[in-house]
Amino acid sequence: MEPAAGVSAQKMAESWSFLDNFEPNFTPLVVIELAKGTKKETIEWFTKRIVDKKANGGAQLLVKPLVMENGDENIYLVGASHLRLLLGAETVGLVKECNDNSMRTFTYSSRKTFKYFADDNHNFLTMAECQYIIKHELENLRAKDEKMIPGYPQAKLYPGKSIVRRLLTSGILVQIFPLHDREELKKLRHSWYGRVKVGYQPLDEIRCYFGETIALYFGFLEYFTFALIPMAVIGIPYYVFAWEDYDKYVMFATFNLLWSTVILEVWKRICAIMTYRWGTLLMKRQFEEPRPGFHGVLGINPVTGREEPVYSSIKRQMRIYLVSLPFVCLCLYFSLYVMMIYFDLEQWALDYHEENESNFSSLMLFVPSIIYAVVIEIMNRIYRYAAEFLTSWENHRLESSYQNHLVLKVLVFNFLNCFASLFYIAFVLFDMKLLRQSLATLLITSQILNQFAESLLPYWLQKRHKKRIKKRMCSLKTDTDLSLVEQINLEKEMGTYFGTFDDYLELFLQFGYVSLFSCVYPLAAVFAVLNNITEIYSDALKMCRVYKRPFAEPTANIGVWQLAFETMSVISVVTNCILIGMSPQVNALFPDSKMDLILTVALVEKFCHTWIKPWFDSCIVTINSITALDFIITSRCAHIPLTATCV
Structure with missing residues (x-):
């Protein structure tokens, strides 16, 4: 260069x-x-x-x-x-x-x-x-x-x-x-998760130690948790006073569709403020080198003039459309087949409860949802490995192209696998009681499994490995500094942190559970907040104690995940509009005309994206520190002038 x-x-x-x-x-x-x-x-x-x-x-x-x-x-x-x-x-x-x-x-x-x-x-x-x-x-x-x-x-x-x-x-x-720098890591652990406190994470210190990519993830996790609090505050009394009224969700659904539209726009500004202060917002992108796994016949790159592997784009497209696409469709079909088995189990549990009417039969009503939630997690992880293999086999030249194709495959499958049953219950069965039960079970079970698989299990394995390393090092007699040798032998055997993909995916699915159907189960935001609070500490623990220190990667935003969350936001707006249109309160206003109902739903959705979102964008840019919103944003980044960061 x-x-x-x-x-x-x-x-x-x-x-x-x-x-x-x-x-x-x-x-x-x-x-x-x-x-x-x-x-x-x-x-x-x-x-x-x-x-x-x-x-x-x-x-x-x-x-x-x-x-x-x-x-x-x-x-x-x-x-x-x-x-x-x-x-x-x-x-x-x-x-x-x-x-x-x-x-x-x-x-x-x-x-x-x-x-x-x-x-x-x-x-x-x-x-x-x-x-x-x-x-x-x-x-x-x-x-x-x-x-x-x-x-x-x-x-x-x-x-x-x-x-x-x-x-x-x-x-x-x-x-x-x-x-790792043991002294700096000790200071970071103390200020990050070493004590229980109510406040912001030390994002600047995280950025200095782990780099911008990791710091932006924890910044987004922190922001998303704070953004969920209004939903949780409203959801608790709404759930308490409307426990049995499954159909009285119009007001909460209206707030839900506005919330899902607004929070991502606020995040864009907060992200720009942080990355401007860190210098990555203005950092020029380098020419992207071929990814390590890329292979092909040796040739000349027409752009750089350097000799490097060349692979036909036609062959790559054939692999994508003739192999990868049919495989993804087959996996989606299998996911739908498993979903229908789940509904058969639900019907069996309901029949069993109607016959016995006991406490045990009442508990059995939740068993199909729990089993289905576990199966969903297993299928998601198996599919993830298959998607990685297929995307690597497609032989993409650039890492960015590889990541985009991998994210697309994983998101499509995870979305259908996690949310297809909820859409079926809501818009085919029209069973709001079952929808609430299924959403609660899927959300809580997936959070418990993720916490165990991503944090508790790796931490336990790492602790056992650390004890073995210490025993082995104590028996060594070497002139080299024992502490350095011990540190390197410990770190080289640690697990490798493969990036923020799985962490963002978990937040993406959580955002879907909350934004799509939380009007039927208002406590979804409450459980999401509790999960994210523990997630902050568990993710901090695994970054500092479980995995090798990752190399820093300068970045100006959360990348393709911003588009993924915005796509989910659009789907949630449409979903909540349809739920509003299906509610008895709205149907009472249009008892004879289904066309008026459809037009009303379409107008609400159009109003949100044509008027609410642009209006909010203009407010974000033009209104200065006199607003409560700017007070919240600038309290996170207090020493950055607003006029310098409205990029």
């Missing part, structure tokens, strides 16, 4: 020359684990490329082997000098705050103009940013004239091929992960 604007190539080359002499002592930031038995010539070649000068095609980083008692040298620690990190910050295009409070792309030549910069201030860059820079430099180690990995003739190379990706796909490089 070319140096950022503001620094000439000559000045950049002069800056690199300052890095010729490394200090042997450095702070380890990234851990590289090679396969045991890796050939010596391969290790020497790879480490030489890491420490070599940029002019020679190296990364110009620092490497130190971690030698164990048995003589293994398959673990290497990677770091960088302060100057190297500053030059790397310019290369990746990090945006920092200047002394005049503006946000600009960092350049080494104008470093003195940036706030908090000093030659001896090694905290100018966050640790997450430093690890991101090192990851970027390692991934951009390119083959020059090598035809293969030295020592491994089967691992082919060609000019421009990423060396790290070839090592990973060949099994020579086992893993690469950022190292």
